[in-house]
Structures are given as C-alpha cells and as structure tokens.
Amino acid sequence: MPEVVRVERHGDVALIKVDNPPVNALGLALRAGLLAAFRATEADAAVRAVVLLCEGRTFMAGADIKEFGKPAQAPSLPELVEAIEAASKPSVAVIHGSALGGGLEVALACHYRIATTTAQVGLPEVKLGLLPGAGGTQRLPRLAGVAKALEMIVSGAPIGAAQAVEQGIVDELLDSDLADAGLAYARRLIAEGRGPRRTGERQAHLPDEDCAALIAAKHAEVQKRQPGLFSPLRCVAAVEAATRLPLAEGLKRERELFQECLASAQRAALIHSFFAEREAAKIAGLPADTPLREVRSAAVVGGGTMGVGIALCFANVGIPVKLLEIDGAALERALQRARAIYQASVERGSLSAEARDKRLGLLQGVLDDAALADVDLVIEAVFESLEVKRQVFARLDAVCKPGAILASNTSSLDLDQIAAFTQRPQDVVGLHFFSPANVMRLLEVVRGKATSAEVLASAMHLGKRLKKVAVAVGVCDGFVGNRMIFQYGRQAEFLLEEGASPAQVDKALRDFGMAMGPLAVRDLSGLDISHAIREGQRPRLKPGQTLPTVLDQLFAAGMLGQKSGVGFYRYQDGARAPQDNPALPAMLEQAAALRGIRRQPLSDEHIVERCLFALINEAAQILDEGIAQRASDIDLIFLNGYGFPSWRGGPLFYADSLGLEHVLQRIREFHQRFGAWWQPAPLLERLVAEGRRFADL
Numbered sequence: 001m002p003e004v005v006r007v008e009r010h011g012d013v014a015l016i017k018v019d020n021p022p023v024n025a026l027g028l029a030l031r032a033g034l035l036a037a038f039r040a041t042e043a044d045a046a047v048r049a050v051v052l053l054c055e056g057r058t059f060m061a062g063a064d065i066k067e068f069g070k071p072a073q074a075p076s077l078p079e080l081v082e083a084i085e086a087a088s089k090p091s092v093a094v095i096h097g098s099a100l101g102g103g104l105e106v107a108l109a110c111h112y113r114i115a116t117t118t119a120q121v122g123l124p125e126v127k128l129g130l131l132p133g134a135g136g137t138q139r140l141p142r143l144a145g146v147a148k149a150l151e152m153i154v155s156g157a158p159i160g161a162a163q164a165v166e167q168g169i170v171d172e173l174l175d176s177d178l179a180d181a182g183l184a185y186a187r188r189l190i191a192e193g194r195g196p197r198r199t200g201e202r203q204a205h206l207p208d209e210d211c212a213a214l215i216a217a218k219h220a221e222v223q224k225r226q227p228g229l230f231s232p233l234r235c236v237a238a239v240e241a242a243t244r245l246p247l248a249e250g251l252k253r254e255r256e257l258f259q260e261c262l263a264s265a266q267r268a269a270l271i272h273s274f275f276a277e278r279e280a281a282k283i284a285g286l287p288a289d290t291p292l293r294e295v296r297s298a299a300v301v302g303g304g305t306m307g308v309g310i311a312l313c314f315a316n317v318g319i320p321v322k323l324l325e326i327d328g329a330a331l332e333r334a335l336q337r338a339r340a341i342y343q344a345s346v347e348r349g350s351l352s353a354e355a356r357d358k359r360l361g362l363l364q365g366v367l368d369d370a371a372l373a374d375v376d377l378v379i380e381a382v383f384e385s386l387e388v389k390r391q392v393f394a395r396l397d398a399v400c401k402p403g404a405i406l407a408s409n410t411s412s413l414d415l416d417q418i419a420a421f422t423q424r425p426q427d428v429v430g431l432h433f434f435s436p437a438n439v440m441r442l443l444e445v446v447r448g449k450a451t452s453a454e455v456l457a458s459a460m461h462l463g464k465r466l467k468k469v470a471v472a473v474g475v476c477d478g479f480v481g482n483r484m485i486f487q488y489g490r491q492a493e494f495l496l497e498e499g500a501s502p503a504q505v506d507k508a509l510r511d512f513g514m515a516m517g518p519l520a521v522r523d524l525s526g527l528d529i530s531h532a533i534r535e536g537q538r539p540r541l542k543p544g545q546t547l548p549t550v551l552d553q554l555f556a557a558g559m560l561g562q563k564s565g566v567g568f569y570r571y572q573d574g575a576r577a578p579q580d581n582p583a584l585p586a587m588l589e590q591a592a593a594l595r596g597i598r599r600q601p602l603s604d605e606h607i608v609e610r611c612l613f614a615l616i617n618e619a620a621q622i623l624d625e626g627i628a629q630r631a632s633d634i635d636l637i638f639l640n641g642y643g644f645p646s647w648r649g650g651p652l653f654y655a656d657s658l659g660l661e662h663v664l665q666r667i668r669e670f671h672q673r674f675g676a677w678w679q680p681a682p683l684l685e686r687l688v689a690e691g692r693r694f695a696d697l
C-alpha cells in the first residue's frame, strides 16, 4: 500500500507530505500516519518548524465519509488535531484545492496557514447531517469571529482564499510551488523567532461581537428556514459553547453534539445522497474513458420560460449561447426576461454587476436558424407538440454541423420519435431541465434507443459542467420523475374526492417535508397543463384504471390555478396566498357520487401513505423496466427536482427505512380497496420475498 504520509527533512524544517487520492480524505491510515509524523517531528530536536501539504488536486477534503456509520477507529480526528495544536514547534499548513471539514480542522490546528489564490476553505459537515467534529466549531470563531463562523458552519458553504485571509483564517496567499512557499514561510518563522500560535488559546469571538444576540438570531433563522433539519441547530449550539466555555470543555460539548448528529437518521440519508450524486455519473456499459464531444458553444430554440432558463445555465458557466426565436418581438421579450432574472440576482446581492454583464455578453439573440450552423449543441424548448418538434428537428438536421448534439427538453413526448425526425438519431438526446431551469439542479438525461455512447457521455459531462445533478433515464411516458409524480398527484386528487380538502392534503405532505403540497404545485404549473397531459394518457389506461374527475370539472369551469386566479385554491386579487375555492366542495361531492362513495374524514397518515407509496410502487416498476439504473438515481431525481426533503434521502431510501415488508403490505391493502392503480410492482414483491432492500439492488 503506498505511503499516505511521508516526512522529508529540509535543514531544520520537516516537510510532511500527504498523498491519499482522490481527495486526501482523512481515513484511518492517514490519521495514524499524520499522528506518527507530528510525534516524530516533535521528538526530533533538530526540527525547528513543520510544514504540512498535500499531493494531488486538493488539500485534505475532510474525514473519510465512507467511515461514518461504522465503528470509530483510533486515532480519531480530534486526537490528531489536538496533537498538532499542542506541538512545541510552529507548523504551517499549505492549502490548495479545497480544505474542507476535517481537512480545514487540521489546518486550523496548525499554527499558521497559507493558501493558493484559487483555494477554498469550508466546513460543509452540515450538508451531511453532521457538524465539524474535530474542533471546527471551537477554533473557527477564535479566528474569524462568531458571526462568520456561524455563517460558514450553518450554511456549509466554502469561502475563497482571499476572503479567508480577510477573515483571519489564512495568513497569506502564495503564488509559487507549494513546498517552496511552505518552506520559505517556515524559515521566516524561525528567523523571526515566532513559535507556535495556538488558535485554541485565542478569545472565542471578535472584540465587538454581541455573541448572545448573534447566536439567538442564527437560532431563530435556522428554526424558520430549516425546521425539519436536525444538525443546523446543533451547529449553533456548538458555536454557542465556544463563546461560553474554555476550549477543553467546548471541545467536549462539540463531541457530544457531533455524536447526536452522527446517530441521527438524517445523517444516513444525507450521506446517502452525497454518494448517490457521484454514483449517478457512472453509467453501466459506458466506459469512463468514452470520448467526449467538446461543448464550446450552444444554442437554445425557443425563448419561453424554459428556453431562457436553459440559456442562462450555459451563460452562468461561461459557455456562449444563442437564443433563437421566431420574430423580433418574441426575441426581445426573451432577452428582457434574461436581463430581469440577472438583475434580480444583482439586487439580491447574489451576483455582481460585472458578472451579470459578462453573462449577458455570452447570450446572443438570433432570428435565423442559419446562426446555429456552427454550435456544438442545440437544445429545443419549444411547445410540447410532436408536430412542432418534428419541424424544429427537421430544420436542425438541415442546418447544424455534423457532430452537433441535438437535444430536446421535452418532458412528455417520445424521444425516439423525435430522434427519427432527423437523419442523425445517434446525435439526439433528451436534456430534461426542471423549471426554473436556471435554479433547479436536476437534469434528466434521456437516452434514446439510437443515442450514441459518445453523445450520452457528453450530455452527462455537460450536466456536471452546468452544475446540475445529471441522471441518465430511459424513454417512457414521463421518463422517471414525471411518471412517478403522475401517480402521486393522482392519489392526491382521489383523496380530495374521498373526503380530504386541498389544504389538508397539502399540509400533510408539507409536514412530511415536501417543499410544496401536490395541489398547490398543480395550481402553480397550471391545471390546463395537467388536463392536457391527462387527456394524453387516457387512451393508455389499463383495465380498471379510473381517473379522478375533479380536475376535469375545474378545467371545464375555467379554473386553471394561479394563472386564472382560482384552481384547487382561490388566489384573491392575484395574491399567491391560497384561499379555499368555494366552488370546490360541490365538485368533490359530484366526483364522489360518480364513484359511488360518500366523502368521509381521512387521517394525515393515510394521506401521506397514499401519495408516497404510489411514488414507491411506480419507482419499483421503473427500476424493473430498466428506465432508471439504480434506486439512488431515483432518490436523486426526487431530492433535486421535486422538493423531496433532503433529510429523508429520497423516496426509495425512505421506503427502505420504513421496511419494504410494511410498504408492500400497505400497497396490497390499497390494491384491495382502490383497485388497479395499486397493483404491487413485481420487483417490490421479489425484494420482500428475498428479504432485500432497494439499496441492495
């Protein structure tokens, strides 16, 4: 096994080099190696200073996440960190890439820190349902103050090196070879007689900080914005301990809070999705070295809401993008929408005016599709009609250069049919963005029968460049996410007819953790859209599969949701706050009568089970058909495209946590009571029979 830690002597300076690819994660071997190295340098009288740096692309990126949930093995990270800080010889951490989590905690225990200009530092543990458990909550406030520490630890967001210098986290920037810079800095320390500067010995806040007020304000903010999450409040409590307790007791309190987070189901769910995101990039049968088509320029056909959002995704990452519309007025409206979106970000302070102008400079409106002749990739986001797509793809086939990737943003049409509108179906792929496309992270990459391996790999790689969570899916009605959400929404409407109100259904699912209730979502996207999709599905219904009728009644009454001021809810004078729709109860009585049932009270638990188990049952069917590669891909789709609560890990991780035997038993009961829609998925039955989980697939 290659050495993960090496120590070199450069005169009276010891250079400790870490080499544990891919990200120098602080697994057992590295912790033990570092502890031994620091003990050796401490014992060596000839050593007067220590430099710590990492080989490869980054400084240590944290604890080894794969170790969580397994028995802890000594030496622990806190033990290592304390040994580093206690050393009698000054140590310098040389940071490049990303010093994250335990990696930054190791750097904070070093007495000095220098960094490359492109480096970033952060404590992202909260994103994994944890908190910095090796002194980060106690040492960061001592360097950057309570306000900055709270912001970094509760958000988990990294900061750049220059800002880290401003905050006192990094001492200075370097612009030379890591080892040279580290050795030069260490020799300066020796020459200036500067010894250990222990972060733990500093006061735990900046002089003028009102710690109690800062802690209370952050606590209130977290309770309001992330009520369902377990670890953010414990992050606040750990920082609060730093403001009140001596270091040793603060570290003890931090360990207690860390253990609480480690033991929580939320930690397991959030780490599941961390690895799920990385797993999704691996496609069975697609070699990791599949050649990629470079996307140096793009074009979007259609400047509607989706088209503009998609175009911004490219501009946001520096890819020049053309936006094609049919006439000047439509094009101006599209460009104005783009300018307004960026301007709103500038006014919110999340985008600089300079970045706005740079991005707008990458966006070029065009009216003639001849302008698409040189682009590497075109995405159409035109009206969801096969005839319109046929016309568009026939034109793209005629004007685009050979090798251009031709993509459709269709959410419900057959990609194979669309590909057949061209002479180059192997270059056609689906790129299904979710509205608003420039915000939602999910990208369903739809692989057609003819889509080549190169085009699929290029589309997945593009997804990562666009900072999306790209998930490869097969062709079927609704692909994966929408196909499942159809079942979920249908159950929500059936529940209305059986006795629930829109407010009760939506609240039950919001209480479960969904970002929005299913009926509010329908009102937002428009009941005319839902109605059109449903009419398209009607001919494919299987025997016994009936449809709720309340949507038809609302549609017939011109109640289309927010766009018409009334749908499942009424929106008074254009306000977005939903009120009851007084016309709905009569419609629900009529719908119930049509089904020959009497409406009656329903429990929230029943509502949640009916909606979620419909998702799970459909997902099992999708997996069995091979439309999705793995259960964790489906979890990612719901976590990143449908507002599924992050701390529950996705519908299938949640199903496993409930126990599939229980889930199947309830689905069988629903099948008895509600008929054909609840036919248990054969895969679910097989898993239960074999005592396996979705995670075992």
Ligand code: T1G
Residues within 6 Å of the ligand: 022, 023, 025, 058, 061, 062, 063, 064, 065, 066, 077, 098, 100, 101, 102, 103, 105, 124, 125, 128, 130, 131, 132, 133, 134, 136, 275, 278, 279
């Ligand atoms: N542990 C184990 N494996 C890791 C890892 C980690 N910390 N970070 C990345 N990997 C794997 C990843 O699964 C992938 O594997 C490969 O490395 C490349 O990752 C006590 C408790 C560093 C910004 O949360 O944010 O410290 O798929 O594809 O896009 O206080 O990885 O190749 O087999 O993401 O260039 C806190 C998590 C841990 C940082 C690089 N640290 N990592 O991004 O590569 S908890 C984190 C990242 C902790 C202490 C606490 C990113 C990255 P494979 P990648 P990338």
